[in-house]
Structures are given as C-alpha cells and as structure tokens.
Amino acid sequence: MESLSQLFLFAYKLVLSMCGLSSKTGRVSKKPLPLYINTTVMDPSTFQKLLTEEANSYKSYLETDSKDWIVKGFIDVNKNIYTITNDTKVVSKIIEILLIPKLYLFAKNNGMELELPSKQNFYPDLTFKDKEGGLFAVDFKSSYYKSDMKVNGLTLGSYWGYFRNRSEKMSVDYPYGQYKSHLVLGMLYKQSEIAQSEKKVYSIDELSVIKSVIDNFIFFVQPKWKIAADIPGSGNTRNIGGITDIKKLIEGKGPFAAFGEDGERVFDDYWMNYYGKDDARKAGMSKPNYNNLKTYKEYLEGQKEKLSLFDE
Numbered sequence: 303m304e305s306l307s308q309l310f311l312f313a314y315k316l317v318l319s320m321c322g323l324s325s326k327t328g329r330v331s332k333k334p335l336p337l338y339i340n341t342t343v344m345d346p347s348t349f350q351k352l353l354t355e356e357a358n359s360y361k362s363y364l365e366t367d368s369k370d371w372i373v374k375g376f377i378d379v380n381k382n383i384y385t386i387t388n389d390t391k392v393v394s395k396i397i398e399i400l401l402i403p404k405l406y407l408f409a410k411n412n413g414m415e416l417e418l419p420s421k422q423n424f425y426p427d428l429t430f431k432d433k434e435g436g437l438f439a440v441d442f443k444s445s446y447y448k449s450d451m452k453v454n455g456l457t458l459g460s461y462w463g464y465f466r467n468r469s470e471k472m473s474v475d476y477p478y479g480q481y482k483s484h485l486v487l488g489m490l491y492k493q494s495e496i497a498q499s500e501k502k503v504y505s506i507d508e509l510s511v512i513k514s515v516i517d518n519f520i521f522f523v524q525p526k527w528k529i530a531a532d533i534p535g536s537g538n539t540r541n542i543g544g545i546t547d548i549k550k551l552i553e554g555k556g557p558f559a560a561f562g563e564d565g566e567r568v569f570d571d572y573w574m575n576y577y578g579k580d581d582a583r584k585a586g587m588s589k590p591n592y593n594n595l596k597t598y599k600e601y602l603e604g605q606k607e608k609l610s611l612f613d614e
Contacts, residue, residue, distance in 0.1 A: 425464055
C-alpha cells in the first residue's frame with residue numbers, strides 16, 4: 303500500500319504541474335486565469351450552480367472519444383505500464399487526484415479558496431472558502447452502476463460525531479455547523495466487461511491495446527440531504543445511506559426532498575436522533591425510536607400525545 307500511495311502522490315503532482323499549479327500550495331504558478339464572477343460573498347444556491355457547471359465538464363475530461371476512462375495504468379521511469387484494478391477505492395482515489403487540480407482552478411476563478419483536510423479521515427474532502435470566510439463543504443462520492451441505472455451503493459458520511467456535535471471539532475477542521483452548505487460531488491461509472499490481466503506489463507507502444515477498467519461517467523452535484531435515504535449506508539457502521547436510482551440522484555429527489563423547504567430540517571432531525579440497535583441498547587433504550595421515515599412520523603406523533611398531557 304505504501305508504493306500505491308507513492309504512485310498516487312506522483313500522479314497528483316504530475317497533474318498539478320500540467321495545470322500550472324504548485325504541488326506545495328496548490329496556487330497558480332503562472333499567470334492566473336480571469337475570474338468568472340467578481341464577488342466576495344457566495345450563497346449556497348449560486349455555489350451549487352457553479353459547481354454543477356464545473357462538474358458537467360468532467361465527463362469529456364476523463365473519457366476518450368469511445369467513452370473509456372483516460373487512465374490506463376501506472377507508468378514507471380522505464381516506460382513500463384502496469385494496469386490497475388477496478389477496486390472502487392483505488393478507482394475513486396485516482397479520479398479525485400485528477401479532479402483536485404481542476405477544482406483548485408474552479409475556486410480561484412470564482413474568487414474562492416480551496417482547502418484540503420488536514421488529516422486523511424477528516425470531513426469534508428473539500429472546503430471552499432469565500433472572501434468573507436463563508437464555508438462550503440463538498441464530499442466526493444463514487445459508485446459503479448449497471449444497465450438498470452442503479453448504483454451499487456452510496457454512503458454519505460457519518461451520522462455520529464461531527465454530524466451531531468455541530469459546534470465542535472470532531473474529525474473536522476471546521477465545525478459542521480459553520481458550513482453554509484454540504485454538497486456531494488457524485489462520480490458514477492460502469493465497470494468494464496473486459497478484464498485486464500494485472501500480471502502483464504505493457505510497453506508505452508502498447509498503450510492503445512490496454513482496456514480501461516471503467517467507462518461511461520456520470521457526474522452530479524446535490525446537497526447531501528436531497529439524496530439521502532432513511533436507512534444507514536452499510537452494515538453496522540454509523541453512515542447515512544444514499545438513494546440508488548441514478549435519475550433521482552441527478553435530480554436530487556430523495557425521500558427528504560419530498561418535504562420541500564423543510565426537507566433539510568427534517569433530514570437533520572432524523573439523522574441526528576437516529577440510533578441503530580447497538581447504540582440504542584448502549585443508551586439504555588429498549589429499542590430504537592424509529593428505523594425509517596414511516597416509524598419516525600409515528601414516533602413524533604407519539605411525542606405530541608405525551609406533550610399534550612401537560613396541557614390538560
């Protein structure tokens with residue numbers, strides 16, 4: 303894994319160099335590009351619109367004319383090419399490495415700064431800051447899909463820790479509550495049906511015969527609450543689950559979006575008070591208060607009935 307991390311770092315520095323950025327500061331080392339907008343304060347709606355426009359350009363950037371991924375493998379100083387696995391963690395990390403330089407330029411061109419987390423497991427993946435110090439959280443989320451246009455699975459981060467303690471620094475550089483918005487930059491793709499042998503080493507002259515491990519990208523940008531499901535994302539972990547229908551992901555039509563303007567407030571209350579079976583037992587509860595939106599509504603109605611006793 304150490305050699306893989308070194309390869310990621312090498313690729314990251316290479317792409318930064320190609321974009322005219324410094325690998326140490328992420329700043330433009332040549333003449334800066336003109337700003338797209340001239341403003342000091344960014345509002346959530348405008349930021350999402352701008353980021354969506356930016357993300358719409360990534361498909362053509364990451365795909366060949368035949369819709370294959372432009373990445374074929376890793377190359378060493380002797381011009382030997384080693385193919386890569388379609389493992390989702392490896393693929394998603396390489397995509398992030400390719401996109402981060404572009405996102406630095408996006409921030410620069412829109413009068414903002416981009417900060418990466420100080421530690422690997424900190425939330426979010428990207429912090430955008432406007433000139434007045436306003437913060438916007440963006441998390442990379444990736445998954446593969448098949449012909450049924452449903453993703454294999456999507457998790458949207460923890461519903462514990464920083465999510466509940468929003469004024470504290472818990473695995474974050476800035477408290478969760480200080481962000482103006484929390485967006486997901488979704489990266490979906492198909493896995494190639496043609497398997498590559500990781501045992502073979504190719505020469506640079508054979509580049510054209512190497513089949514990409516993924517293809518057919520789909521990108522979207524949506525607030526986290528609009529694409530969240532009402533069930534956890536994986537096993538016994540404390541992760542918020544995401545919806546899996548691609549059309550609904552692109553349009554931001556998860557179950558909490560159905561509440562309209564109150565959707566984000568409902569989402570926050572639901573997941574800030576959600577308990578799995580183990581956590582409920584540790585908290586002295588006989589069982590969780592609810593486990594989906596239907597039982598959540600029943601739970602709230604029960605609380606109203608109890609409160610009404612004090613009015614009698």
